[in-house]
Amino acid sequence: MSSSQSLHADDVVNIADDNPIEHSQPQEQFDYTPIDHVSHFTGIGVSLLYLVAAGATLWEVVARYVFNAPTQWAFEVVMVLCAATWMLSAGYITLKKRHIGITVIHNIASPKNQWRLDLFAMIVGITALFLLLADASLRAYLAIEHIERTGSAFNSPMPMIMKSLLVIGGLLYLSQLTINLVRHVQSNWAKTIVKLVGLFMALYFINGLLAFVSGPESIFASVSGYFSAIGSSLDPSQALNMRSYSLGVISLIMVMMLVSLMMTGMPLGIVTLIVSVIMAIAFFGPRGLYLVSANTAALLDHYTLIAIPFFVLMASILEKSGIAEDLFDAMSVFAGNLRGGVAVQTVVVAVILAAMSGVMGGEIVMLGLVALPQMLRLGYDRKMTIGLICAAGALATLIPPSIIMIVYGLSAEVAIGDLFMAGAVPGLMLAVFYAVYVLVRVHINPSMAPTAKEVAEKTGTEKKLSRARLSAVFLSIMLIGCVMGSIYGGIASVTEAAAVGALGAMVVSAVRHEFKWSMLKAALVGSMATVGTIIWLVLGSVSFVGIFNLIGGADFMRSLFMNLGIPAIGVILVMMLILVVLGTFMEWIAIVLITVPVFAPVVMSLAPELGLTEDQAKIWFGILFVLNIQIYFLSPPFGPACFWLKSVAPKDISLQEIFLSVLPFIGLQIVGLILVMSFPQIALWLPEALGS
Numbered sequence: 001m002s003s004s005q006s007l008h009a010d011d012v013v014n015i016a017d018d019n020p021i022e023h024s025q026p027q028e029q030f031d032y033t034p035i036d037h038v039s040h041f042t043g044i045g046v047s048l049l050y051l052v053a054a055g056a057t058l059w060e061v062v063a064r065y066v067f068n069a070p071t072q073w074a075f076e077v078v079m080v081l082c083a084a085t086w087m088l089s090a091g092y093i094t095l096k097k098r099h100i101g102i103t104v105i106h107n108i109a110s111p112k113n114q115w116r117l118d119l120f121a122m123i124v125g126i127t128a129l130f131l132l133l134a135d136a137s138l139r140a141y142l143a144i145e146h147i148e149r150t151g152s153a154f155n156s157p158m159p160m161i162m163k164s165l166l167v168i169g170g171l172l173y174l175s176q177l178t179i180n181l182v183r184h185v186q187s188n189w190a191k192t193i194v195k196l197v198g199l200f201m202a203l204y205f206i207n208g209l210l211a212f213v214s215g216p217e218s219i220f221a222s223v224s225g226y227f228s229a230i231g232s233s234l235d236p237s238q239a240l241n242m243r244s245y246s247l248g249v250i251s252l253i254m255v256m257m258l259v260s261l262m263m264t265g266m267p268l269g270i271v272t273l274i275v276s277v278i279m280a281i282a283f284f285g286p287r288g289l290y291l292v293s294a295n296t297a298a299l300l301d302h303y304t305l306i307a308i309p310f311f312v313l314m315a316s317i318l319e320k321s322g323i324a325e326d327l328f329d330a331m332s333v334f335a336g337n338l339r340g341g342v343a344v345q346t347v348v349v350a351v352i353l354a355a356m357s358g359v360m361g362g363e364i365v366m367l368g369l370v371a372l373p374q375m376l377r378l379g380y381d382r383k384m385t386i387g388l389i390c391a392a393g394a395l396a397t398l399i400p401p402s403i404i405m406i407v408y409g410l411s412a413e414v415a416i417g418d419l420f421m422a423g424a425v426p427g428l429m430l431a432v433f434y435a436v437y438v439l440v441r442v443h444i445n446p447s448m449a450p451t452a453k454e455v456a457e458k459t460g461t462e463k464k465l466s467r468a469r470l471s472a473v474f475l476s477i478m479l480i481g482c483v484m485g486s487i488y489g490g491i492a493s494v495t496e497a498a499a500v501g502a503l504g505a506m507v508v509s510a511v512r513h514e515f516k517w518s519m520l521k522a523a524l525v526g527s528m529a530t531v532g533t534i535i536w537l538v539l540g541s542v543s544f545v546g547i548f549n550l551i552g553g554a555d556f557m558r559s560l561f562m563n564l565g566i567p568a569i570g571v572i573l574v575m576m577l578i579l580v581v582l583g584t585f586m587e588w589i590a591i592v593l594i595t596v597p598v599f600a601p602v603v604m605s606l607a608p609e610l611g612l613t614e615d616q617a618k619i620w621f622g623i624l625f626v627l628n629i630q631i632y633f634l635s636p637p638f639g640p641a642c643f644w645l646k647s648v649a650p651k652d653i654s655l656q657e658i659f660l661s662v663l664p665f666i667g668l669q670i671v672g673l674i675l676v677m678s679f680p681q682i683a684l685w686l687p688e689a690l691g692s
Contacts, residue, residue, distance in 0.1 A: 035179045036095055039172060043092020044521075046085045047528035050309050050502075053081040057310075057499035061492060072154040075303065080161050082309060083300045087169025089532035094176040098529050099267035100537055100589070106265030115184075121266030122181040128274040129174040130201055131281075132296070133167060135289035137205060139297065140167045141212040162300045166293075171205065173536075228286075235285040242283050247556035254279060254548060258594070268590050272540035276547045283551055295546035296539045303495060304406065304416055305538075309531040310498030311401045314483075314505045316523035318356050321509035322469075323476050325370050327352055330473045340442040340449040342378060343388055346371045347435045350392035351428070354399040355480045364393030364641055368648040376650075381448040383661040384441060386653065390634055390641045391434055391665035397588075397630045399427035400484060401498065404626055407538070407589060411545075411596035414618045416494045417487050421687035422619045423626060426676050433668045472512035479504045488690050534589060541593030549597065557598045558605075568609035572621070572677065575599050576628055583632030591629065599625075616684055620676075623683040627673045634662045634669070 032040065060074035093099060106117055140163040148159040178198040182191055204227065211220035242250065254275060261271040273292070280288030299305075327349045338344065346367065353363045367389045375385045397404050400420030409416040442449040483501040486492040492500070509515040548554060561571055575595075582591050600618055607617035633641045636659040646655050676682050 035175050039091025039095045039176045043089045046088045047524040049081045049085045053078045054499040054502045058503055061496050076154050076156045076158045082306045083165050086535040087165040089528050090169045090173035091176040093532045098533050100533050101265045101267050102262050103265045105263050117264050124274050125177050125270040128270055131277045133170045136293035137167050137208055140164045163297050166297050231286040237285040240282050247552045251553045251556050269537040269540035272544035276543040279547050292543045295543045299542045307495040307498040310502045313527040314501040315356050316526050317505040320519050320523050321512055321514040326469045326473050340438050343438045344435045347392050347431050350395055351431050354396035363396050364644045365648050367393050368645045379450050386658055387661035387665045390645055390662045394630050394633045394641050398423045398626050407592050408622050412600035412618050418619050418687045419622050422623050422683040425686050430672045468512055472508050475508045537589055545597045554598050558602050561602045568606040579628045588629050620680045620683050631669045634666050
């Protein structure tokens with residue numbers, strides 16, 4: 001059976017997946033309410049917008065380079081299409097329970113306590129979304145009234161559309177979460193209370209819309225004024241007097257709230273959003289909600305974010321077309337009679353897959369499904385095989401196009417292309433470390449790995465690729481080279497290269513005779529769901545960072561680092577240790593969005609002492625940051641890479657065995673981190689060479 005033939009319409013556990021272990025079972029469609037149907041079909045429908053956005057971006061590239069006539073409309077149209085997909089996918093993601101959360105405590109709790117934690121998470125989520133939308137809807141109405149435009153050459157009403165999309169997506173998210181809560185509670189009286197709360201929220205937003213349409217003299221405007229008066233009377237800012245506390249106490253309060261809520265297992269986007277809302281109201285009263293809604297709406301204007309869905313879509317198409325498996329088979333053909341050759345080719349395939357995807361979860365799943373059974377069947381040492389697959393799969397965090405680097409670049413305000421170039425050499429360096437480690441071990445103990453000749457004698461078979469599969473392999477490698485080459489060469493932006501890569505992946509799948517609607521639909525839906533979870537998490541984190549900076553938290557943290565009284569490299573080491581600690585209980589994206597806005601300015605101020613320019617310091621620290629995150633992905637007890645591999649490994653491979661197997665490779669990663677920290681030019685020489 002081909003890859004595409006085995007796909008299901010709701011198959012969203014793909015190369016872009018977050019955590020295939022902890023996903024709840026989706027709601028059966030025969031139990032759907034009208035809201036469920038809207039969420040389901042809206043999510044699937046808007047996933048097609050990624051194709052339209054990729055096509056528009058490709059046209060801009062062609063118009064600029066072929067016809068020397070750059071468009072005026074492509075940039076803003078693509079922004080709106082992607083923002084629509086991000087926002088309108090919220091209902092689908094909530095219906096399928098795809099939001100990212102830290103579920104360590106949740107998983108070990110009793111079923112009754114799990115139910116309570118889920119109940120608490122839903123109530124907090126509904127509260128946070130309602131308060132956000134209470135202000136965001138007013139901003140959207142004002143934008144519509146004034147028809148806010150960009151002021152660009154195209155002068156589209158993009159700001160108005162973005163604010164409207166935030167409200168529509170938020171309402172869909174809120175409605176679906178309320179339906180989920182109705183299902184979650186068990187007693188009839190509890191269900192009735194939830195329905196009444198849902199009815200109140202619906203009437204509140206409907207009244208607000210009617211007040212906007214009918215004008216300030218209408219009864220609806222009077223009702224809205226009544227609600228506003230109630231909110232003003234409940235203003236807690238004067239009673240709390242938060243400004244009387246020191247910045248240290250306030251920072252500690254925010255961090256404790258953040259960590260405490262994270263550990264309940266609720267979606268991270270909701271955690272950061274509710275903390276932002278609470279602190280905004282505590283400091284500025286109900287008017288502080290404007291700060292939260294303004295920060296979230298402003299995020300949708302980040303053009304660099306569009307590279308994420310395009311790279312994810314490219315990876316998903318190549319994976320679901322069977323290209324990843326073809327790569328492995330092709331490497332086995334060229335492995336030669338090298339002892340441990342299959343292990344080395346696994347590293348090579350992992351590097352190529354990393355350059356295809358930019359995300360780690362699906363790469364480890366793919367290697368676990370394809371490489372692990374074959375290496376075990378051929379007699380490779382179990383622990384070496386398991387550790388190699390986890391470590392090689394984690395290279396996607398460092399080898400461009402890395403999604404982590406994109407998010408870091410947005411947070412630290414660093415050029416994504418420079419980060420990509422800086423990550424290439426350290427990523428290849430680690431790949432070489434892994435390959436050399438394997439070759440040394442099998443040279444010392446030949447029984448740990450057979451040669452190709454011994455493999456052929458043992459299996460009695462010889463790997464062969466059809467012409468179509470071999471052509472697809474070469475085309476996929478060429479595609480990666482063109483995508484990354486256009487970025488490194490300054491020919492195209494990261495977003496444009498990603499769009500061309502996504503459309504090029506369709507051509508490669510067609511060459512392999514796998515370009516079918518079932519494959520494309522699964523790739524689009526998977527990309528929509530995966531990117532949607534990231535965007536909503538980023539929305540919450542951006543609002544948190546904005547409030548934290550506004551009340552002076554970032555300045556306090558920077559002064560804390562600067563007053564440690566240790567050399568600059570000592571400060572960097574302290575930051576690395578903080579990242580190690582955070583990595584034991586936080587998702588990578590939460591770590592990036594919470595720490596980078598604080599760490600990056602400190603690193604910039606330390607640049608002269610480090611012998612670097614400010615731009616060099618930010619790029620160099622970005623690579624150190626990603627190397628640290630890569631170590632976290634493998635490190636027990638919560639290393640996500642280990643859990644991903646366990647989800648597809650044979651049943652006789654325990655999680656404890658996986659944790660023991662990755663320890664030597666964690667050691668190699670630490671060596672790589674120390675080398676880049678000691679010799680910054682390992683990361684900096686390529687972007688500087690290409691830049692000059």
